[in-house]
Amino acid sequence: xxxxxxxxxxxxxxxxxxxxxxxxxxxxxxxxxxxxxxxxxxxxxxxxxxxxxxxxxxxxxxxxxxxxxxxxxxxxxxxxxxxxxxxxxxxxxxxxxxxxxxxxxxxxxxxxxxxxxxxxxxxxxxxxxxxxxxxxxxxxxxxxxxxxxxxxxxxxxxxxxxxxxxxxxxxxxxxxxxxxxxxxxxxxxxxxxxxxxxxxxxxxxxxxxxxxxxxxxxxxxxxxxxxxxxxxxxxxxxxxxxxxxxxxxxxxxxxxxxxxxxxxxxxxxxxxxxxxxxxxxxxxxxxxxxxxxxxxxxxxxxxxxxxxxxxxxxxxxxxxxxxxxxxxxxxxxxxxxxxxxxxxxxx
Amino acid sequence: xxxxxxxxxxxxxxxxxxxxxxxxxxxxxxxxxxxxxxxxxxxxxxxxxxxxxxxxxxxxxxxxxxxxxxxxxxxxxxxxxxxxxxxxxxxxxxxxxxxxxxxxxxxxxxxxxxxxxxxxxxxxxxxxxxxxxxxxxxxxxxxxxxxxxxxxxxxxxxxxxxxxxxxxxxxxxxxxxxxxxxxxxxxxxxxxxxxxxxxxxxxxxxxxxxxxxxxxxxxxxxxxxxxxxxxxxxxxxxxxxxxxxxxxxxxxxxxxxxxxxxxxxxxxxxxxxxxxxxxxxxxxxxxxxxxxxxxxxxxxxxxxxxxxxxxxxxxxxxxxxxxxxxxxxxxxxxxxxxxxxxxxxxxxxxxxx
Numbered sequence: 001x002x003x004x005x006x007x008x009x010x011x012x013x014x015x016x017x018x019x020x021x022x023x024x025x026x027x028x029x030x031x032x033x034x035x036x037x038x039x040x041x042x043x044x045x046x047x048x049x050x051x052x053x054x055x056x057x058x059x060x061x062x063x064x065x066x067x068x069x070x071x072x073x074x075x076x077x078x079x080x081x082x083x084x085x086x087x088x089x090x091x092x093x094x095x096x097x098x099x100x101x102x103x104x105x106x107x108x109x110x111x112x113x114x115x116x117x118x119x120x121x122x123x124x125x126x127x128x129x130x131x132x133x134x135x136x137x138x139x140x141x142x143x144x145x146x147x148x149x150x151x152x153x154x155x156x157x158x159x160x161x162x163x164x165x166x167x168x169x170x171x172x173x174x175x176x177x178x179x180x181x182x183x184x185x186x187x188x189x190x191x192x193x194x195x196x197x198x199x200x201x202x203x204x205x206x207x208x209x210x211x212x213x214x215x216x217x218x219x220x221x222x223x224x225x226x227x228x229x230x231x232x233x234x235x236x237x238x239x240x241x242x243x244x245x246x247x248x249x250x251x252x253x254x255x256x257x258x259x260x261x262x263x264x265x266x267x268x269x270x271x272x273x274x275x276x277x278x279x280x281x282x283x284x285x286x287x288x289x290x291x292x293x294x295x296x297x298x299x300x301x302x303x304x305x306x307x308x309x310x311x312x313x314x315x316x317x318x319x320x321x322x323x324x325x326x327x328x329x330x331x332x333x334x335x336x337x338x339x340x341x342x343x344x345x346x347x
Numbered sequence: 348x349x350x351x352x353x354x355x356x357x358x359x360x361x362x363x364x365x366x367x368x369x370x371x372x373x374x375x376x377x378x379x380x381x382x383x384x385x386x387x388x389x390x391x392x393x394x395x396x397x398x399x400x401x402x403x404x405x406x407x408x409x410x411x412x413x414x415x416x417x418x419x420x421x422x423x424x425x426x427x428x429x430x431x432x433x434x435x436x437x438x439x440x441x442x443x444x445x446x447x448x449x450x451x452x453x454x455x456x457x458x459x460x461x462x463x464x465x466x467x468x469x470x471x472x473x474x475x476x477x478x479x480x481x482x483x484x485x486x487x488x489x490x491x492x493x494x495x496x497x498x499x500x501x502x503x504x505x506x507x508x509x510x511x512x513x514x515x516x517x518x519x520x521x522x523x524x525x526x527x528x529x530x531x532x533x534x535x536x537x538x539x540x541x542x543x544x545x546x547x548x549x550x551x552x553x554x555x556x557x558x559x560x561x562x563x564x565x566x567x568x569x570x571x572x573x574x575x576x577x578x579x580x581x582x583x584x585x586x587x588x589x590x591x592x593x594x595x596x597x598x599x600x601x602x603x604x605x606x607x608x609x610x611x612x613x614x615x616x617x618x619x620x621x622x623x624x625x626x627x628x629x630x631x632x633x634x635x636x637x638x639x640x641x642x643x644x645x646x647x648x649x650x651x652x653x654x655x656x657x658x659x660x661x662x663x664x665x666x667x668x669x670x671x672x673x674x675x676x677x678x679x680x681x682x683x684x685x686x687x688x689x690x691x692x693x694x695x696x697x698x699x700x
Contacts, residue, residue: 046497174358174361174365175365177358177361177362177365178361178362178365178366178369179369181362181365181366181676181679181680181683182366182672182675182676182679183635183641183675183679185641185642186641186653186656186672186675187672189641189656189657189660189668190370190373190656190660190665190668190669190672191373192660193659193660193661193663193665193668194373194376194377194665194668194669195376196663197376197663197665198376270501274503277503277505278503278504278505278642281505281642281645282641282642282645282657282660282661283657283660283661284657284660284661294505297505297506297509300509301645301646304509304512304516304517304524304648305516305517306517307509307512307513307516307517308513308517308518309517311513314506314509314510314513318506318509318510321503321506322501322502322503322506325501325502325503326497326498326501329497329500329501330497333497
């Protein structure tokens with residue numbers, strides 16, 4: 001009966017209460033916050049599905065010349081056409097006139113030299129397969145271009161607005177109100193219609209129009225975040241030790257305020273691709289035969305009564321567009337959950 | 348409250364000026380000859396008259412003079428007055444071969460009718476979905492609703508529209524596109540069908556013509572379905588998170604602790620407060636519908652404001668497109684004002700901030 005057994009664990013209570021979790025190399029490199037975000041993204045099923053879809057489309061976009069080789073000496077974004085007949089042809093119809101080069105994977109799989117319209121042709125004999133594959137490239141570069149320029153513009157205006165404050169802030173925010181008055185698609189539609197006679201039919205007028213009416217949300221977001229970051233103590237501390245205003249703004253405040261906007265915006269790629277396709281669908285935008293999903297879908301408009309027979313002119317480009325946007329939305333949704341401060345420390 | 352309304356009213360002239368200035372700015376991209384469509388119906392084809400056009404309609408005047416004239420009209424010659432947009436002159440439509448304002452008068456009732464009918468399913472079912480998802484938080488309904496909401500926001504209206512047309516029109520022949528069938532159109536043109544409100548469903552009931560009513564509803568089903576599903580996705584999300592937030596409040600716990608039935612806790616205590624922030628969303632969505640739903644109307648060849656604007660834009664008839672946009676802007680500004688004021692009445696917190 002010498003020692004009571006309860007005495008021994010006492011010194012360890014403190015050590016046990018501290019989380020002695022092992023910190024891996026990745027976590028050390030990224031820091032706790034970014035590590036949490038990354039882990040959240042890699043463990044949520046939704047975001048894994050989203051990442052998978054985006055990677056798949058990125059692969060298709062990069063490998064487009066291999067998957068669907070374009071006609072030699074021609075703009076690869078121009079869909080090759082097989083005649084001019086308005087009646088769509090079903091999938092697996094043979095190429096008759098000027099078939100583009102056979103892709104490398106066709107013969108080993110099918111064992112024949114005859115290149116076919118893999119997904120059929122749309123009204124006007126545009127090959128749907130080429131449109132879908134090369135449309136992926138269009139989707140990526142228009143989406144990324146529009147998002148980055150919009151973001152830049154929005155952040156610039158939001159920062160200036162929050163930094164100078166007062167009258168300028170008031171004027172800029174009223175301009176934001178004015179730009180928000182018209183519905184987004186309607187506004188982009190009219191601007192594109194005005195620009196097309198000046199700039200010609202191409203991707204450019206639509207892109208400009210979508211940028212011109214897309215920046216307002218980011219401006220508001222950045223402005224709000226800057227206004228709240230500006231009140232933090234470390235900014236006061238910087239001011240106390242006499243740091244210049246512009247330096248406080250760009251090295252102390254902006255980096256801490258911009259992150260949420262940056263993330264949200266980077267995942268708006270899907271939304272912009274959707275708007276771009278919508279304008280194309282309405283007949284504003286690219287010249288006829290340009291590989292973009294919206295235009296392929298617009299070919300279906302003249303065949304609404306016989307869509308039962310010509311299902312493929314809607315289904316293929318439709319599926320591509322939906323899956324692409326879905327990928328970005330899944331990722332964005334998961335990211336928004338992970339970034340939500342109320343979720344912090346729960347997972 | 349008065350201060351809030353006054354503050355909100357002060358914004359009105361700013362917005363009106365902003366939108367008119369924006370549209371006017373876009374008009375400046377046009378050549379003077381094209382811009383003459385604002386004032387006359389026969390756009391001159393002859394190059395020699397360009398000088399005359401510029402001088403006659405004052406396209407060489409300073410910008411603010413031109414803007415003012417465009418707004419309130421001006422005296423072209425001693426005996427000739429050209430009205431401005433405030434007198435209802437939105438210019439001459441090249442594609443519609445009639446004044447833009449007449450086009451708007453014909454098209455707006457169609458958009459209004461679609462919007463009015465869409466409100467019920469959008470708000471009713473959208474709210475129900477959101478409340479159910481919150482009440483069964485993390486249950487299968489919630490998960491399903493979440494999937495629906497993500498897929499719904501990813502599904503472009505025009506793809507969805509084409510798909511439902513494929514199924515319900517091309518294959519099943521249930522719901523045709525357009526606004527009414529040809530025989531109804533003939534009846535309307537022949538004059539035996541009195542048009543009172545220009546809303547065909549309402550007029551059909553007033554005329555006691557149930558066959559026409561049914562026909563109009565049949566044409567409305569698919570556009571309403573398309574508009575609904577895309578709005579449900581947003582509605583569901585907002586309602587769900589607002590409802591979850593409310594269910595966490597202490598007064599809800601109190602209500603439960605008192606021993607109230609769960610249905611009473613949800614329906615009488617939690618829901619009314621959870622719905623406050625949603626009224627704005629509902630308001631803006633209805634307003635958005637009024638603004639002409641460009642894509643949905645185009646897919647279903649529904650003759651509203653949106654499809655007209657899209658058709659004019661695709662034929663590069665800028666004057667018509669901008670006229671529609673301007674009208675759209677006016678409608679939206681007024682409707683948003685109403686939503687804001689109503690919201691001020693519902694939620695006292697808005698008035699103070």
